[in-house]
Each structure stands twice: as structure tokens, then as C-alpha cells.
Amino acid sequence: xxxxxxxxxxxxxxxxxxxxxxxxxxxxxxxxxxxxxxxxxxxxxxxxxxxxxxxxxxxxxxxxxxxxxxxxxxxxxxxxxxxxxxxxxxxxxxxxxxxxxxxxxxxxxxxxxxxxxx
Amino acid sequence: xxxxxxxxxxxxxxxxxxxxxxxxxxxxxxxxxxxxxxxxxxxxxxxxxxxxxxxxxxxxxxxxxxxxxxxxxxxxxxxxxxxxxxxxxxxxxxxxxxxxxxxxxxxxxxxx
Numbered sequence: 001x002x003x004x005x006x007x008x009x010x011x012x013x014x015x016x017x018x019x020x021x022x023x024x025x026x027x028x029x030x031x032x033x034x035x036x037x038x039x040x041x042x043x044x045x046x047x048x049x050x051x052x053x054x055x056x057x058x059x060x061x062x063x064x065x066x067x068x069x070x071x072x073x074x075x076x077x078x079x080x081x082x083x084x085x086x087x088x089x090x091x092x093x094x095x096x097x098x099x100x101x102x103x104x105x106x107x108x109x110x111x112x113x114x115x116x117x118x
Numbered sequence: 119x120x121x122x123x124x125x126x127x128x129x130x131x132x133x134x135x136x137x138x139x140x141x142x143x144x145x146x147x148x149x150x151x152x153x154x155x156x157x158x159x160x161x162x163x164x165x166x167x168x169x170x171x172x173x174x175x176x177x178x179x180x181x182x183x184x185x186x187x188x189x190x191x192x193x194x195x196x197x198x199x200x201x202x203x204x205x206x207x208x209x210x211x212x213x214x215x216x217x218x219x220x221x222x223x224x225x226x227x228x229x230x
Contacts, residue, residue, distance in 0.1 A: 004160075035218060043207060045161070045221035091160050095216070104174060105151065106219060108160025 002027045004092050004109035011114050013082045020067070021077040021112045023092030029053075032096050034075040035106065036066065039089040048090075051075060082116045089113050120144070122222035124210050130228045131200055138196045139225045143212030150193050151219060152185055153209040154178065161209050167193060200229045 003026040013019035025034065036048040051059045051066045059066040067076040079086055090113075093106040123142045131137050143150050148169050153161035164183070166174040169190035179185075182200075187193040197204055207226050211219035 033217065037221075042223070043226070044223045045209065045211070047218045047220060050218050093160070104149070104166050104216070105163035105176070106153075106161070107163070110158070111160055 002029075002032075002094050002096055002107045004094055004107055006092055006109035006112050008112045009110075011112055012117055013079075013114065014117050015084060016081055018078060018080045019082055019114065021079070021090050021092075021114065023075045023077065023109060025073050025075060025092075025094050027073075027094065027096060029096045032094055034066070034068070035093040035095070036064070036075075036077045037091045037093060037108075038086075039091060039111070041088070045091070049077070079114075084116050084118060087114060087116045122210055122212050122220055124208075124222040124225050126225060127223060128226050128228075130230065133202060133229055134199055136196065136198045137200060137227065138194055139208055139210075139227075141193045141195070141210030141212075141222060143192070143210070144214075144220060147212035147214045147220070148190065149213045149216075149219075150187055151211040151213075152193070152195050153211065155207040155209055155224070156205075164195075164208075197227075200227075202229045205229045 005024045032053045034051045038046045049061045049064045051068045063080045065078045089111045091111045092109045125140045150167040152164040155161040165185050167187040182198045185195045207224045209224045211221045213219045
């Protein structure tokens, strides 16, 4: 079974500063994918960034980067230069190996509510 | 490039009634997923289609739930004999490859 743990229910950050949102995962699969999604108060889940388990480089997408530490089974999201519009719920998610019966679904953590302060 | 759309956005129904939700995926995406999200939690997987074939179903999907994807385009999720515990946000997502899934705005169901 796969499990995602996000231990920070809420985080505050000052505008223009960087913030790290924690995510640890548990899986017995060798091949897996890790995702971060943003969910504003409007409710829509917005894809931010993806990291494959065999990717040697940490993924980056604009102001988002994923600090992937495979041995520690962590996939923390780093948001640089925070903006007021970054205030939202952030979910870490995992997808398992394609050949398994439950490979296509995403398993989500419980989320971190980020508030950016002006 | 339009995103995933879902209708209705909100649904209020009385316990025991049937409801049906619709999802229109991104046009070239052959994979479609349904998730359920309750307040304060992350989404939970319900079911998955590749083209018109329903390939996976979660144990969360009781016999009162049924999903279809005729012709591999839009999908419907029907809940029969709704219960108060069915109140949640129902999210649809689609993907082209086995990577990121793109989500719709969701349908918020309230069962009174």
C-alpha cells in the first residue's frame, strides 16, 4: 500500500520569502511518480510539478522546485519568492508502478494550508 | 485548449434520491479518473477509465455508485439512493500519458 504524509496542517510565509512544504511517502514500489497540486479556495486542483523516482535531477517549474531525497522518502515542495496568490491548500500525491493493479490512481496526502502574509 | 469541465458545479439532493454528474475531459486525453474529496482531506480515488473501458474501481465505490464513459469521451458518475455520507466534492481528472492528471472544478454534492 502507498501512503503520503504531510505533517504541516498550516504554514505561514511572508510575501517574497521562500517556503518549504514537507511530504514523506511510503511505498514498496521501485518505480513511482510524485506530484504536487495546489487547490485554491475555488476548489480546482492545479498541477504544479512532477518527479519520477528514477529522475536524477530535482524537478523545477518556475518558482516551484521539488527537493527529492529518495533514501529518506521525502519530496518536499519549495516555493521561492512567495506571492499573495500562492495562498492555497497544497497536496502531495504519488502514483505507483504502471504494471500493478492500482498503478494509475493518485494517492494524496491530507494537505498543507499555506497562507502568504503581505 | 479547454480544460476538464464538470457539471453541475453544485448539487443539493434529498436522501434517497439519485444523482448524476458529468465530466468532459480534455479532448485528446484517453484516460479519465473520478475522485471524491471530503472536507479537510485529500482526494480519494474512485475509478479509472482508459478510453471506454473501466479498468479500476476502488473499494470506496459501493454498489450504489456506477460510472460510464460511452465512446471514450465524456463520463458520467451516478449515485443511487444517496446517503448523507455521500456529501463531498466529486472531482474528475484526465490525462494523456501516465503522468500528471488534470482536474476539473469538481461537483459539490450536498445530501440533506
